[in-house]
Amino acid sequence: MAVVTRDAAPRVHWLVRRLLASLAVLFVVSLVVFAATQALPSDPAEAILGRDATPERVAALRDQLNLDRSLPSQYVSWLGGILQGDLGESLTRRAPFADALVSRFSNSFVLFAVASLIAVPLSLVFGVLGATRRDSWGDRVGVTVSLLLSAVPEFVIGVLLTLLLATTVFHIFTPVALVPEGESILKHPEAMALPVLTLVLAVVPYLNRLVRAAMTDTLGADYVQMARLKGISESQIARRHALPNTLIPVVQASALVMAYLFSGVLVVEFLFRYPGLGTMLADAVANRDLPVIQAVTLVYAASIVLLNLSADVLTIWLSPRLRTGDVR
Amino acid sequence: MTDHQSVSAPRRRARGERFPTLRRAWRYGHTKAGLVLLVLVVLMAVVGPAIAPHSPTEFVGRPFAPPGQGALLGTDSLGHDVWTRVLYGGRTVLWTSIAATVIGMVLGTTLGLYAGFVRGAVDGLISRSLDVVLAFPQLVLVLLFVSMLGSHLWLIVLLSGVAIAPGVARVSRGMTMDLATRDFVRSAELLGLGRTRLLFGEVLPGLTSPLLVEATMRLMWSIGLIAGVSFLGFGVQAPAADWGLMINENRNGFSLQPWAVLAPVTMLGLLASGSGLVAEGLSRALALVSSAEMNP
Numbered sequence: 001m002a003v004v005t006r007d008a009a010p011r012v013h014w015l016v017r018r019l020l021a022s023l024a025v026l027f028v029v030s031l032v033v034f035a036a037t038q039a040l041p042s043d044p045a046e047a048i049l050g051r052d053a054t055p056e057r058v059a060a061l062r063d064q065l066n067l068d069r070s071l072p073s074q075y076v077s078w079l080g081g082i083l084q085g086d087l088g089e090s091l092t093r094r095a096p097f098a099d100a101l102v103s104r105f106s107n108s109f110v111l112f113a114v115a116s117l118i119a120v121p122l123s124l125v126f127g128v129l130g131a132t133r134r135d136s137w138g139d140r141v142g143v144t145v146s147l148l149l150s151a152v153p154e155f156v157i158g159v160l161l162t163l164l165l166a167t168t169v170f171h172i173f174t175p176v177a178l179v180p181e182g183e184s185i186l187k188h189p190e191a192m193a194l195p196v197l198t199l200v201l202a203v204v205p206y207l208n209r210l211v212r213a214a215m216t217d218t219l220g221a222d223y224v225q226m227a228r229l230k231g232i233s234e235s236q237i238a239r240r241h242a243l244p245n246t247l248i249p250v251v252q253a254s255a256l257v258m259a260y261l262f263s264g265v266l267v268v269e270f271l272f273r274y275p276g277l278g279t280m281l282a283d284a285v286a287n288r289d290l291p292v293i294q295a296v297t298l299v300y301a302a303s304i305v306l307l308n309l310s311a312d313v314l315t316i317w318l319s320p321r322l323r324t325g326d327v328r
Numbered sequence: 329m330t331d332h333q334s335v336s337a338p339r340r341r342a343r344g345e346r347f348p349t350l351r352r353a354w355r356y357g358h359t360k361a362g363l364v365l366l367v368l369v370v371l372m373a374v375v376g377p378a379i380a381p382h383s384p385t386e387f388v389g390r391p392f393a394p395p396g397q398g399a400l401l402g403t404d405s406l407g408h409d410v411w412t413r414v415l416y417g418g419r420t421v422l423w424t425s426i427a428a429t430v431i432g433m434v435l436g437t438t439l440g441l442y443a444g445f446v447r448g449a450v451d452g453l454i455s456r457s458l459d460v461v462l463a464f465p466q467l468v469l470v471l472l473f474v475s476m477l478g479s480h481l482w483l484i485v486l487l488s489g490v491a492i493a494p495g496v497a498r499v500s501r502g503m504t505m506d507l508a509t510r511d512f513v514r515s516a517e518l519l520g521l522g523r524t525r526l527l528f529g530e531v532l533p534g535l536t537s538p539l540l541v542e543a544t545m546r547l548m549w550s551i552g553l554i555a556g557v558s559f560l561g562f563g564v565q566a567p568a569a570d571w572g573l574m575i576n577e578n579r580n581g582f583s584l585q586p587w588a589v590l591a592p593v594t595m596l597g598l599l600a601s602g603s604g605l606v607a608e609g610l611s612r613a614l615a616l617v618s619s620a621e622m623n624p
Binding site for chain 1: 475
């Protein structure tokens with residue numbers, strides 16, 4: 001399998017296969033999401049309407065959800081609609097929610113992006129400092145603080161920050177985001193302060209420890225010893241020789257960590273009433289708003305698949321050996 | 329943190345030298361501190377209800393009253409005693425997160441052992457199915473089914489177990505692939521041992537220590553996951569006392585009565601840090617023991 005060639009064909013081949021695999025995963029995910037609605041113990045229309053279930057309303061809802069058709073036909077029309085951008089109507093608002101979904105998604109994306117832009121450089125700096133000053137006083141404190149911060153759930157960090165910075169000790173930020181529905185979060189940067197700070201405190205400990213571990217490995221490698229013997233300074237070694245090779249395992253591991261953190265982001269959004277996907281999902285679950293739950297779940301799954309895909313592509317791009325085609 | 333995933337599992341040693349990882353782990357301050365925290369929190373959750381001054385649903389004062397006057401930590405949004413509810417509120421999160429971890433570990437280990445040993449098409453099928461589960465954020469997977477079937481604790485435990493399993497399966501699959509090529513497994517295979525006995529009798533014991541590390545880490549995560557579900561309001565239902573739910577119920581009174589939120593948050597934080605510290609101690613010990621076995 002390991003054919004080393006200098007042309008781009010293996011890379012393209014690999015990318016196509018990787019894309020197809022991702023699409024296959026998403027297809028099965030859509031089946032699971034669709035099947036979940038079939039798990040409703042009773043008639044979905046009656047279950048959703050609950051006490052409001054008059055025969056007419058049940059009939060109308062059955063019609064809206066296509067419940068009278070066969071299962072495969074329901075699935076095809078549901079997925080077909082989503083692929084064409086027609087997500088159907090929210091049951092609680094009785095109105096299309098595609099626009100709301102797009103605005104919520106972009107708000108969540110902005111939150112995630114801003115937090116990452118702060119967290120990734122910080123983690124690299126802390127991780128490299130920790131690895132080059134291994135077992136020093138500062139490194140020990142850093143490791144312990146990271147360990148505790150990464151152990152506690154994200155919303156615990158969020159609550160403590162709120163008490164510290166918004167309600168009880170200092171009154172610097174507003175504890176809850178007040179953003180009118182549909183408005184971009186970029187117009188209300190003050191509403192982002194606490195969620196971003198919470199996520200940074202949740203992400204940095206993970207990434208920082210990944211970088212520190214990978215960097216420690218690299219610093220022990222033969223070619224780094226060689227560089228030392230040649231008399232190159234430690235800071236030069238760290239920056240020019242060790243860091244580039246450290247990034248490869250870190251990229252892969254961070255994709256996994258980020259995907260895991262999506263759950264934490266969801267709860268943090270809910271805590272601060274941040275107008276993102278997480279709050280949308282929590283509200284939809286509370287109201288049993290089926291079409292919204294399904295759509296938001298799909299968006300989450302697609303984001304994770306895309307995240308893993310980009311991590312793989314980035315890994316290939318970062319490693320010269322893999323770039324030449326030995327990608328199996 | 330993930331050091332243990334790259335090193336191979338230590339083999340069973342002669343009697344008297346068993347559990348080298350546990351012995352080694354005990355020497356780390358992390359492990360001791362973590363165990364102390366865990367014991368304290370568990371003790372509080374188990375004994376708490378017996379020493380609570382009130383009933384968790386008894387009204388002892390006006391809502392959000394500050395500490396004092398018969399309420400050690402003040403009252404909550406409905407006028408219940410916060411201290412009492414903290415004493416009552418740990419049981420559910422404890423047993424549910426432990427149960428979810430057990431389900432996830434058993435499911436994940438079995439799948440991983442099987443996939444790593446059999447390889448080929450079966451491995452491919454198992455691995456791709458795990459990819460599908462991994463595509464859902466854990467909390468979203470739980471919420472998807474809870475929204476359909478209702479907030480049942482058994483359902484939350486089961487789903488959290490399913491959400492945990494793929495990670496465990498990946499780790500045990502990798503280690504099984506490594507162990508399956510070793511002589512002691514090969515010879516057992518040649519002796520004609522059945523696959524089940526081979527996997528659970530020969531391969532599994534070699535994975536005990538890494539799986540122990542894995543279990544403590546998964547416990548830490550399932551505490552966050554299950555407390556998160558409660559915090560969102562889809563877990564334990566009012567008027568029952570539960571740490572996650574208490575944060576949700578009382579966060580509107582943040583500025584009036586911070587204790588009603590701070591107390592359950594602290595307990596959840598201590599519980600998660602406890603398991604995190606134990607996981608760290610174990611994984612450091614494992615890395616040392618394994619490297620010592622590879623280069624004796």
